[in-house]
Amino acid sequence: MKKAASSSAVSLLAVAKEAGVSRATASLVLRNSPLVAEPTRERVKEAMQRLGYIYNRGAANLRQNRTGTIGLVLSNIANPFFSTLTAGVEQSNDVSEAICLIANTAESPERQDRQIRRLREHNVDGLIICPAVGSDQGLIDALGRLGLPYVQVLREISNSQGDVVTADYAAGIEQAMAHLVETGRRRIVFIGSMEMHSAALARLDGYTTAVRRLGLTLMPVIAGTRDNRYDEEAFDRLLVSGDPPDAAICYNDIIALSLFHHLGRRGMIVGVDFAVIGMDDLPQAAAAFPALTTIATMPYRIGAVAAGLLQQRLARPERAYERHVIAPELVLRDSTRGPAARS
Template identity: 35%
Template sequence: MTTSKREDLRRFRRRRVTLSQLAAQLEVSTATVSLALRDNPAVSAETRKRVQALALEMGYIYNRQAASLRTARTDIVGVVVHDVLNPYFAEVFRAVESELETYGLTILICNHRDSIERQRNFVQVLQQQNADGLVLCPSVGTTVADIEAIMRTGTPVTLVCRDIDGANAPSVRGDDRHGMYEITRLLIDKGHKDIAFVGGLRSTSSGRDRYAGFLEAMTEAGLKPVLDIPELMNQADGRKAAEIIAAHSPRPSAVVCFNDVLAFGLMSSFARLGIRPGVDVAVTGYDDVDGSETWAPALTTVENGSEEIGREAARAIYALIIGEEPPFEHKLIAPHLVVRESSG
């Protein structure tokens, strides 16, 4: 790299274009520039176009920290969940982000991997960045005291996908017990009696409720699980569970999985073991994530309202941020059974 190019790069790194510089060059007020950059209709369309064009040309970057000092708002909402690799949560993120964008808010995503210490660290960092609020899928081990500690600092919280009994924060999630009851009844009505259950962290509301829905349907039919393998969540776990199930005697005729990604791992491993999902053994999932319909065989599952859950969580956290009452305290989204080939 030549000396002149290095000097150019150093000059660009040092330069930070300000609102005042834009305003001076355009001979308008800094308030006009600020409104124009936010596309506020209070400024004429022609002026907005001039301001935005010059900002682009000069490389202006919005100074969120400076704006925060003026308004006590950063327009940032932290979204903290346990597994960003699960496509179900990607669908929830997308819905939260889409809804909050209509209010001019941006999300930052954190992945606590079900570690309470990681969750506390992420929450602290988000608070240090003056995030306006948190949408939280609580980690294993989260208590009412943890939620109250966040709220005492003045940071609004909305719980999503998992609940904490007794927490004084709005929560929205799917009706996990009813959804799992319905899909288990489907298998029982097809004549299955030797049914296994795979997965779910039983110390969480979703793990507890889905297993309870499974047991309710089984007990109602006078049946008991032929096999129960708890505390599994991902595809790798599903592949391991397939080997346990294949070796079990009697081998289950149907397997109810806590979520879709477990079912994907289970079915891929079954195929390698010479067991045909949907033919030799029925398999069901939960969440109806992208890919469930195109898997071979297509996965019977429960549509778990990811978009509605995300939208409702965004509405609740925004209400809290602007000082209004949230639209609900605790909201359950109705699930929908989706029957495909994997259940036979």
């Protein structure tokens, strides 16, 4: 049996000889060229593995003026929603053979600026970014000065140019409101309204539009915070008012599950005394008791589409900008199973 050479000594020519092909053919295999027949491709790959050949991707990227890396700038990586979005990005990156560097802004525009500059120092080819709360046109201008192609995900800077991939939050909220009315709920409160970035505005717009369209009374909106909490005291005041709510649409699943516990402490049965709908369809939603009805916003798909869109932008910088709005899906579970206990 032929002994494998050390990886530092293995050349592409040695691989070609081992596989019984020309060096040019071995090079085409490295570049995933469709010109190579599948049996030949497999033979070359087996020879690479046998000899311990390591492709010098850095040198190849240098020839193409690319590093093969992208920056993923997220607003809050502690939120499990973003881990699912990251998985979608990575799935697309696996196809394009790109590597992702992740940065967390913690909802700080100042930290966001520092992170973007550090990523630029590492020569990332482009960015996928969920703008931090408080971001404005200055972010887009900075990306332009740094020469960084980008795709905005989930949130977008108002009136800015560039590629965007987001969810149709308003449509999801309206669909959820219609479902609650079908189950007999008519006093529906929105819980967890955040600072006014585009995704928060879309949610609130969906709520107010549905209230008007369905002929409901607009209830006071309960404020939320960046760390996925909500104003429990304001909610309690609403519960003991003369016209208390019988259902809630929550900004996300994390707030909805927190509301579960709060209602339980008050002796209320979720799904019977009070209906709750979340947003995002995190794994915790299906595992909750009762299982949480939620608006699935497809973070995996959003991530995959955004990564693919960035690769298209890098390949053809002059192409027209695209805006992809992913349709959400209402996932019905037990937290909205029954009619309201109060008429």
